[in-house]
Amino acid sequence: MVVSGLPERNGDRHADEIAKMALDLLAAVKQVVIPHMPKERLQLRAGIHTGPCVAGIVGHKMPRYCLFGDTAN
Structure with missing residues (x-):
């Protein structure tokens, strides 16, 4: 499991960063x-x-x- 924006906030780039990471993992x-x-x-x-x-x-x-939280469960 991964999360974007922790421990330092990254504004509204959460979905973009996670999607790029997922595509990089698929390529790897x-x-x-x-x-x-x-x-x-x-x-x-x-x-x-x-x-x-x-x-x-x-x-x-x-x-x-x-x-922790509903999103992570």
């Missing part, structure tokens, strides 16, 4: 060769959801950066 996946299955290709699908979310670090022993 086409270049992957699986050594033990060279005729097979990785497959990737991307979905984009928009809306507010809250981010924070959760945990003491194993801190993780987490996203």
